[in-house]
Amino acid sequence: MATAASSGDDVRKELTCAICLDFFKDPVILKCGHNFCRFCICMHWDENGGDYGYHCPQCRTVFNKRTFTKNYLVQNLVAKIDDLECLGSSPTPAKPLKVDGKCELHGEELKLYCQTDKRPICVVCRESRAHRHHEVAPVSEVVHDMKMELRLRLMELNWHKSQCLKVIAADERTVTDVRMKKQRLKEKVEADVGALVQFLLDERDSLLDSLDAEEVAAVAVADDNLEIVRAEAAAVAKCVADIHAHVGGETTFESLVETFNEAVHSKPFAEVEPVSSPTEFTDFSGPFQLIMWKKMMHVLHTMPQNLTLDPDTAHPNLHISDFDTKVEELRTRSQEPDLPVRFTRFCGVLATAQYCGGQHYWEVDVRDKGVWYLGVTTEGSNRKGFVSLAPSAGYWSLCLQDRLYANGEDGRVPVADYWNSPRVGVYLDYDRGCLSFYDAVTMKRLYVFDTCFMEPVYPFFSPGKNDPGSRLCICHYY
Numbered sequence: 001m002a003t004a005a006s007s008g009d010d011v012r013k014e015l016t017c018a019i020c021l022d023f024f025k026d027p028v029i030l031k032c033g034h035n036f037c038r039f040c041i042c043m044h045w046d047e048n049g050g051d052y053g054y055h056c057p058q059c060r061t062v063f064n065k066r067t068f069t070k071n072y073l074v075q076n077l078v079a080k081i082d083d084l085e086c087l088g089s090s091p092t093p094a095k096p097l098k099v100d101g102k103c104e105l106h107g108e109e110l111k112l113y114c115q116t117d118k119r120p121i122c123v124v125c126r127e128s129r130a131h132r133h134h135e136v137a138p139v140s141e142v143v144h145d146m147k148m149e150l151r152l153r154l155m156e157l158n159w160h161k162s163q164c165l166k167v168i169a170a171d172e173r174t175v176t177d178v179r180m181k182k183q184r185l186k187e188k189v190e191a192d193v194g195a196l197v198q199f200l201l202d203e204r205d206s207l208l209d210s211l212d213a214e215e216v217a218a219v220a221v222a223d224d225n226l227e228i229v230r231a232e233a234a235a236v237a238k239c240v241a242d243i244h245a246h247v248g249g250e251t252t253f254e255s256l257v258e259t260f261n262e263a264v265h266s267k268p269f270a271e272v273e274p275v276s277s278p279t280e281f282t283d284f285s286g287p288f289q290l291i292m293w294k295k296m297m298h299v300l301h302t303m304p305q306n307l308t309l310d311p312d313t314a315h316p317n318l319h320i321s322d323f324d325t326k327v328e329e330l331r332t333r334s335q336e337p338d339l340p341v342r343f344t345r346f347c348g349v350l351a352t353a354q355y356c357g358g359q360h361y362w363e364v365d366v367r368d369k370g371v372w373y374l375g376v377t378t379e380g381s382n383r384k385g386f387v388s389l390a391p392s393a394g395y396w397s398l399c400l401q402d403r404l405y406a407n408g409e410d411g412r413v414p415v416a417d418y419w420n421s422p423r424v425g426v427y428l429d430y431d432r433g434c435l436s437f438y439d440a441v442t443m444k445r446l447y448v449f450d451t452c453f454m455e456p457v458y459p460f461f462s463p464g465k466n467d468p469g470s471r472l473c474i475c476h477y478y
Helices: 002-014 038-048 072-079 123-127 139-248 253-264 288-299
Strands: 027-029 035-037 112-114 119-121 136-138 318-321 326-329 359-365 372-378 395-400 404-408 411-416 423-429 434-439 444-450 457-462 471-474
Touching: 027 038, 027 072, 035 038, 038 139, 112 123, 112 139, 136 139, 139 253, 139 288, 372 423, 372 434, 395 444, 404 444, 411 444, 423 457, 457 471
Parallel strands: none
Antiparallel strands: 027 035, 112 119, 112 136, 318 326, 326 471, 359 423, 359 471, 372 395, 372 457, 395 404, 404 411, 423 434, 434 444
């Protein structure tokens, strides 16, 4: 009997909806194999579905659209649950819920519930003057209504729980992503800065080794000369001593003659001179930091690029000079042919460089320039007539007029109220879809565009319009 009862409980559990916790009503089955009441799953998806798909409340499987199938087997099992043979015995019918105790005034069972006073009463109390005009209902109906309210509340709580779980999962993913990004950036910082530090250490060691070698060579020359001069000085000292001995002291004639012949008739002593030109270490008298900086540029992953302007793309009012690095507006219009790539209304010009991958950086001299536009544009962007500088039109740019702006999708975005830096740096990371602008003196980032480049891009420049005589110049560093 216990086994049959346990089996019956298991079957009842399998035939219970996980949302409303009651027997299935119009059951449907999802593709993941879980069953729910049609009303319950539809209500759950109405509250919890959306742009990220529709998920199963039990296994969290995500579906692209609302899809389920009517489960006739489960429907029939629910309809015939009292006759299922697998239960072993007829289940005990649920007993109606009764209120414990009896009425303190009349000794009758508490079969009614006073909605006004919020307490159970007996049938005699119902007819008394205390409850005659109150709203009264049988306890069974009140119990049913309460259960229905609890089921609805349970659905709300389950939905809120699912929302909490979704937020928790999203926040946990955010925390994980932040930590992973931080770790990747930490490794990049350590690798990049470490490479520069190692380069400087290697250069320092190389310079010190060269300095030591030059010192050794110079000292060797001086040591050789010292050895010769010291030997000569010793010979002279011996000769002087011999002469003093024969001049001032007693000596034999034969010894005097020998000393006289050696001192007077022998070959003269060699001339001695100090080392003529001691080393000045001329190879080490230059600007060390500048030399290191020049050499360091060749180990940088992203070094400043020496761009040149493409005259074939320049607006007829623009003049290109200084080996195609400087652009300025003229008062007269040149008679250049209208090429397909040439700007006809917007006073712009492209660089000759084309980028379809990698990381690139260049700087532009905007000294004393009141109006300018800088950025990149796609290969197929419009250059005829009116040019929209919006990213959707293939232009990503920063501009200076009365203040510093970024040209966004919905118009200009203020960046800074005041600008006095002589140079602007532009950094393009094509693969990441990132275009950043910097104050090239302090390397403070001014603005960044996050996008996805679908075709090659060119750097573009504009000195503005109605501002003759002012210039933009691309900076070259090597």
